[in-house]
Amino acid sequence: MNPKTRVNCGFPGITPRQCRNAGCCFSSEVPGVPWCFFPAHPTYKKVCPANVRARKNCGYPGISAKTCEARGCCFESHPPAVPWCFYHVLVAQEC
Incomplete structure (x- = not known):
């Protein structure tokens, strides 16, 4: 601003x-x-969530990084037992 x-x-x-x-x-x-x-009108930025609990599945078991990213999603092959292909989240940038 x-x-x-x-x-x-x-x-x-x-x-x-x-x-x-x-x-x-x-x-x-x-x-x-x-x-x-007062904050300006917020702008939003797409980011891959750092918290694994915030991951929302965007793929399927065995999806490759290339296929996941072609869908416009984030890919991170760790830790186990959480989605490796997952949606971005929007973060407001106000100030």
């Missing part, structure tokens, strides 16, 4: 924790603009 387009979300002297607890973003790197500000 361009610092000049920030809309103030806090009060003078607000701490980073208070700001984030209010659902806002905090950055004190640019002087002369609000440091606690």
Whole structure:
């Protein structure tokens, strides 16, 4: 987000924790603009989940990495007993 387009979300002297607890973003790197500000409209990024419990099966037993990735899915052949071919998750990037 361009610092000049920030809309103030806090009060003078607000701490980073208070700001984030209010659902806002905090950055004190640019002087002369609000440091606690409302988030921009979120953008989303597709990522392969790091937590194996978040994996949703996208394949079938014995699927190859090439076939899995051709489906647009993530492939990781470990650990055992979890899906190796699995869907991406969307992560919001707001601040």
